[in-house]
Structure formats: C-alpha cells, structure tokens
Amino acid sequence: MPLLTILSCKILQDEIVHILENDSSVDEILVVGNGQEDDFVFKLRKSGIDFRIISPAKIRSDTESYRNNPEQYTVMIYMVELALHEFPKILKAEIYKLLDELSTCSNAILMFYGLCGNVFDKIESDYAHLEGTCPVRILRDETRTVDDCVGATLGGCQEYLATLKKFSEHGTFLFTPMFAHAWREIMRVDPEKPEKTIKMLRKVNEVTGYKRVAKVRTGLTYTENFDEKVDEFAEIFDFEVLEVEGGQSLFEKCYSDIKDEVLVKSH
Structure with missing residues (x-):
C-alpha cells in the first residue's frame, strides 16, 4: 500500500486533522519536523491521533520502508510557511522544489493549496510526467482548481x-x-x-x-x-x-479521490 504525501499551507492544518481523525484505514502518520508543524502536532495530540516526527534532512531514508511496504497505508504531512504567500514567485519556487524532492519518496502528492493568485495554475500539467510514479493533485472542485x-x-x-x-x-x-x-x-x-x-x-x-x-x-x-x-x-x-x-466536503473528496487512485495502483 502507498505513501501519500499532503503538502499543505499551514492555514489548512485543521482540515488535515479532520481527515486523519476520520480515516481509520491510515496505518501510520508521519509529520515532517521543519519548524512549521507545532500547532498541527498539538492538534493531533489533542485529538488522540498517533504520529511520528521525521527530519526534513532524512525524508528519503525515513520513508523508504513505508513506500515499499505493500501491507501499510501511510500519510506524510509537510507544512509550509505562511509568510511565503507574500512573495508569489518565492512560494512557487519553494513548492516546486519540494514537489521535486517529495515525489522521489511518495506514491502520490496532494497539495492543500488553491491557485493562490494563479501561482499554481499549471501545477498538474507541469508534473504530468510523474503520473505513472507519483501523481500530483491540487484542491479542485468539479470543474477547476479552487482559488484559495x-x-x-x-x-x-x-x-x-x-x-x-x-x-x-x-x-x-x-x-x-x-x-x-x-x-x-x-x-x-x-x-x-x-x-x-x-x-x-x-x-x-x-x-x-x-x-x-x-x-x-x-x-x-x-x-x-x-x-x-x-x-x-x-x-x-x-x-x-x-x-x-463553509464545510469539509471539497477537502474530503479531493483526499478520497487521490487515495483511491493510489490504492488501485498499489494492488
């Protein structure tokens, strides 16, 4: 079974806690300890959700056993600094860099982002070459990527x-x-x-x-x-x-869709 990475803006951490709290099929949760995870980790603990912190410098080695374990479904969370939204070009460069890195140790990546001022309007097409190994998805409704x-x-x-x-x-x-x-x-x-x-x-x-x-x-x-x-x-x-x-239906559907996609591929 796969390792699904959720690459998220810190502003959407509650939505991820909600998804993890309501998905009993997750065998293990990994949280990247990059200095942006404190609030998120506090909420996981308060909700009684077990997880393991891994070092950003050792992501590849720490996730190898999970990615290649056919019996286990793992979700890894990587929180991104809020302040980057003030600098769209830097935000885009940082996210693309992270996608390049995380795609080497994930079976799929779900971005908890919207267009963010059209910064990510071409994200799925830019990473279409990874469809066979690590599909990259972003939050979208029935017709297109959400604005934010x-x-x-x-x-x-x-x-x-x-x-x-x-x-x-x-x-x-x-x-x-x-x-x-x-x-x-x-x-x-x-x-x-x-x-x-x-x-x-x-x-x-x-x-x-x-x-x-x-x-x-x-x-x-x-x-x-x-x-x-x-x-x-x-x-x-x-x-x-x-x-x-507001509500959680769009987050739940986007998560469910990519999860189903990678679970089918893993069998």
Missing part, C-alpha cells in the same frame, strides 16, 4: 463567487478559524511595533473599501477562540461582523 483556501472551504469556485457577490457592497475579509488565528502573521504585523503596522493597515482598508469581516464556519473546532479572535480583529479596525457557512 477560503474558496475550498466554501465548497468550490461557484460558491466562492456567489459569496463574493453577496458581500460586494463593501470589501469583506473572509476568516476561517486558522486565518483568524494567524491574521497578524499573514498581514505581517510587526510584533515589536504592532501599532505602526495596524495604522498602515487601517489606511489600506480605507482606500480599498474594506469595512467588514465574515466568520467562515468550517464545522471544525480544532482552532480555539475563533469568535473571540474575529471579534478582536473587527474591534481593532472598526469592522462589521458577518457569518457564512
């Missing part, structure tokens, strides 16, 4: 567009629990001088017309204090707070 993590949580591109149209009167931030947890990191708020960054963000919001923040209900509770963190953000920027329903 929020679009995936809302269920796909049509649902995302409908939500954006619904909120088009004023600019609206869409916060999932992890986005709410990490908004300071995502918006690069200086921890030493937060007020300076927040003052600049207020001006940007005024210029761009952002006046609201919406809580995207994912159905997951792994990240604590979601409501409090969104309310804090709203208070800082004097925003109205709204709510929108």
Whole structure:
C-alpha cells in the first residue's frame, strides 16, 4: 500500500486533522519536523491521533520502508510557511522544489493549496510526467482548481463567487478559524511595533473599501477562540461582523479521490 504525501499551507492544518481523525484505514502518520508543524502536532495530540516526527534532512531514508511496504497505508504531512504567500514567485519556487524532492519518496502528492493568485495554475500539467510514479493533485472542485483556501472551504469556485457577490457592497475579509488565528502573521504585523503596522493597515482598508469581516464556519473546532479572535480583529479596525457557512466536503473528496487512485495502483 502507498505513501501519500499532503503538502499543505499551514492555514489548512485543521482540515488535515479532520481527515486523519476520520480515516481509520491510515496505518501510520508521519509529520515532517521543519519548524512549521507545532500547532498541527498539538492538534493531533489533542485529538488522540498517533504520529511520528521525521527530519526534513532524512525524508528519503525515513520513508523508504513505508513506500515499499505493500501491507501499510501511510500519510506524510509537510507544512509550509505562511509568510511565503507574500512573495508569489518565492512560494512557487519553494513548492516546486519540494514537489521535486517529495515525489522521489511518495506514491502520490496532494497539495492543500488553491491557485493562490494563479501561482499554481499549471501545477498538474507541469508534473504530468510523474503520473505513472507519483501523481500530483491540487484542491479542485468539479470543474477547476479552487482559488484559495477560503474558496475550498466554501465548497468550490461557484460558491466562492456567489459569496463574493453577496458581500460586494463593501470589501469583506473572509476568516476561517486558522486565518483568524494567524491574521497578524499573514498581514505581517510587526510584533515589536504592532501599532505602526495596524495604522498602515487601517489606511489600506480605507482606500480599498474594506469595512467588514465574515466568520467562515468550517464545522471544525480544532482552532480555539475563533469568535473571540474575529471579534478582536473587527474591534481593532472598526469592522462589521458577518457569518457564512463553509464545510469539509471539497477537502474530503479531493483526499478520497487521490487515495483511491493510489490504492488501485498499489494492488
């Protein structure tokens, strides 16, 4: 049975915990200890999920026995730094580098990413040469790759567009629990001088017309204090707070599809 690697933005760690917690067929979980896994590991432990940390320098040697074990289905998780989203070219280069490396020790790779500003619009075609050995997949709905993590949580591109149209009167931030947890990191708020960054963000919001923040209900509770963190953000920027329903169906389907694909190939 295969080794499936999930290469993920840290913002989607809750969705991975949910998948692992609800898949009893996983024999072993490996988490790459690259310095980005702390929150994820905490949630795995809290959920009672067993796993093993492996060194990024020894991925190939540490996974060899799993990849070639016909009796065991293994999932390896590699979390990627959030701050790279600020630099699309660097993000693309880093992800492509990781795909080149991880494809040598995986039977398949599922990217927990969307287009991310069209950075990954050609990812599957660029790695089409690996179809026979390590297919690479990305989050997609029935027709195309989703735009980003929020679009995936809302269920796909049509649902995302409908939500954006619904909120088009004023600019609206869409916060999932992890986005709410990490908004300071995502918006690069200086921890030493937060007020300076927040003052600049207020001006940007005024210029761009952002006046609201919406809580995207994912159905997951792994990240604590979601409501409090969104309310804090709203208070800082004097925003109205709204709510929108999301879910896990798209993540579950993408995972199930690639899992079924590699399980069939392994027999």
